[in-house]
Amino acid sequence: MKSAMQNIRHLELEDLESWVVTQGDKKFRARQVYDWIWLKQARGFEEMTNLSKEFRLSLARDFVLTALTTDMTQHSDDGTVKSRFKTHDGHLVEGVLIPTDKRNTACVSSQIGCSLSCKFCATGYIDRKRNLEYDEIYDEVALLNEQSEQKYGKKLSNIVFMGMGEPLLNYRNVLKAIDKITSPDGMGMSPRRITVSTAGVAKQIRALGDAKVKFKLALSLHAATDAKRHEIMPINDSNNIKSLIDALNYFYKQTKNEITFEYILFNEFNDSLQDADELIRIYRQVPADLVNIIEYNPISFARFTKPSEEKVDAFMAYLEKHKVNARLRRSRGKDIDAACGQLANKG
Numbered sequence: 001m002k003s004a005m006q007n008i009r010h011l012e013l014e015d016l017e018s019w020v021v022t023q024g025d026k027k028f029r030a031r032q033v034y035d036w037i038w039l040k041q042a043r044g045f046e047e048m049t050n051l052s053k054e055f056r057l058s059l060a061r062d063f064v065l066t067a068l069t070t071d072m073t074q075h076s077d078d079g080t081v082k083s084r085f086k087t088h089d090g091h092l093v094e095g096v097l098i099p100t101d102k103r104n105t106a107c108v109s110s111q112i113g114c115s116l117s118c119k120f121c122a123t124g125y126i127d128r129k130r131n132l133e134y135d136e137i138y139d140e141v142a143l144l145n146e147q148s149e150q151k152y153g154k155k156l157s158n159i160v161f162m163g164m165g166e167p168l169l170n171y172r173n174v175l176k177a178i179d180k181i182t183s184p185d186g187m188g189m190s191p192r193r194i195t196v197s198t199a200g201v202a203k204q205i206r207a208l209g210d211a212k213v214k215f216k217l218a219l220s221l222h223a224a225t226d227a228k229r230h231e232i233m234p235i236n237d238s239n240n241i242k243s244l245i246d247a248l249n250y251f252y253k254q255t256k257n258e259i260t261f262e263y264i265l266f267n268e269f270n271d272s273l274q275d276a277d278e279l280i281r282i283y284r285q286v287p288a289d290l291v292n293i294i295e296y297n298p299i300s301f302a303r304f305t306k307p308s309e310e311k312v313d314a315f316m317a318y319l320e321k322h323k324v325n326a327r328l329r330r331s332r333g334k335d336i337d338a339a340c341g342q343l344a345n346k347g
Contacts (some may be wrong), residue, residue, distance in 0.1 A: 008142065009037050009135040018025045023058055035061065037187045041142045043067040066089075068139035073147075081147055087112070087136060087140060091129055095163055097147050103157040106144040108137060109173050115224025116199055120222070120230045120264065123164045123298045129171040137177035141187065159189065162197040162218070166235075168204035171216030178215060191215040197262065200239045205247035218260040218292070220246060223270050224278035232269075241282065250288045259286060264294045265315060267307040268301035276318045283324055291326040 005303045011019070016030035032050060036042040040237040044065055045056045059065075066168065074082045081097040096107040113126040132140075145156045159181070167174045178194055180186040184213035191214035208217065221241075223229040228238040246257055263279060264270045283291060294318060296306045307315075314330065319326040 004150070005062070005064050007133075007135070008033070008059065008065050009278060010133075016343075019062070023055075025055065025106070027032075029055065034185065037065070038138075038180060038183070042138075044052075047168050066135075068093075068136055068170060071144055080152065083143065083147070085140060085143065087132075093132065093136075093140075093164055095144050097144045097151075097156075099148070099152050104148045104154060105158040105160060106141055106150055106156050107142070107160050108140045108165040109163030110137060110161055110170045115169065115251055116166050116167050116233070116235050118199065118222075118234075120266065120296070120304050121304050122201060122301075125301055127166070131173055134173040134176035134180065137173060138180050141177075141181055145187070146150055151284040155344055156189070157193060158199060159194045160218075161195065166199055166201070167196050168198045168201040168208075169205050170209065175211065175213070178213075182214075195260070199233060199235050200244045202239045202243040205244070206250050209247075209251040212255055212285060214255070214259070216255065216258040216260065217248075218262050219248065220262045221279075221282070222262065222264050224263075224275060224282055227329070228270060228275075232266075245282065245285050248288075251288050257289075259288045261288055261291045263284075264296050265307050266296055266304045267311070269304065271307040271311050271315055273314070273318050274324075276315055280319065280322050289325065292329045293319075293326055294329045 013034050014034055015032060017027050020027060020030045020033075029051070033048065035132045036048045036051075040047075042048055044067075044254060045059045048056055049060075052061075068085040068087060070083050071086040071092060073088075074083040076082070079099045082094060083096070084092055084094050086092055093109045093112050095109060098105045100108060102128065109132065109203070112129040113129050114121075114123045115128040117125075141156070141159060148154060148156050149339070161174065178191065178196075180196070181189050182191045195218050196208075196215055197218040197220055205217070220233075220250040221229070223232060226236060226240050229241065251257070261279075261283065263270075279291065293312075294310075296304060298305060316326060316328055
């Protein structure tokens with residue numbers, strides 16, 4: 001077991017119990033500390049008020065308790081709240097609270113920046129600095145949940161990993177964060193209310209199947225041919241559409257979990273009825289529950305624009321005519337750069 005100033009949240013309960021015993025204290029103290037860390041989301045040892053001052057000083061001597069802090073918060077006219085969080089080593093990362101009548105959703109980030117360079121996404125123009133640790137992802141959710149309770153009087157109902165970064169390139173931390181979020185020792189949220197969105201890492205989609213995860217999966221498709229997808233999403237070079245179809249089918253066979261396709265409409269690029277036909281062809285090869293057609297949110301350094309309402313309506317009508325379960329997802333938080341593809345740590 002490491003000693004010098006280890007992050008206490010990176011210890012399992014058994015590790016804490018061993019440490020407590022070496023201090024000459026009773027083992028149940030470890031459970032008290034563990035509850036403060038995860039269940040009560042303590043942000044410092046001084047908050048652990050049912051522990052003696054001497055015991056808290058011992059904790060502070062041997063461990064650090066690093067926590068995300070809220071660096072800035074912006075409120076949209078539509079009720080969306082975007083927060084910029086600061087890590088213990090000074091990095092910035094964004095999360096969004098999206099309220100509706102039926103649900104309050106947290107959109108969380110998994111990496112600081114992103115390495116995938118998708119041509120339409122603001123985060124794709126930021127270099128990846130590092131992965132977020134599982135306790136930092138947990139903090140994002142905890143802080144957004146606090147906002148939800150304070151502003152709207154109710155807890156989060158859903159979590160989507162659709163913020164900054166590619167979740168499946170931070171596989172271990174994302175899965176461990178979800179494990180903590182869904183644990184009775186943590187937030188106790190149902191994994192069925194969590195969706196992990198990926199730009200498409202076939203090997204890791206299969207790994208999710210092997211792990212028998214219980215959360216939902218969304219694939220950011222955004223183009224229905226390899227040629228077009230390659231043009232806007234470089235990850236398609238190593239993860240082409242066929243490999244993703246095979247991986248999604250494997251994931252479904254192993255888990256029976258809900259799969260969604262995400263498809264942003266770009267004017268004169270992927271919004272024709274021929275594009276809709278290609279999308280339908282993919283949809284019919286995977287047991288997907290839904291296709292989310294997403295309104296594009298233009299960013300200053302990308303060449304794409306939104307299609308007209310008429311083209312969007314025609315695209316949706318064509319999908320409906322061909323029995324595709326499709327939903328048009330209107331953007332939220334555009335006025336504060338909180339909408340899909342806009343997260344870039346801008347003030």
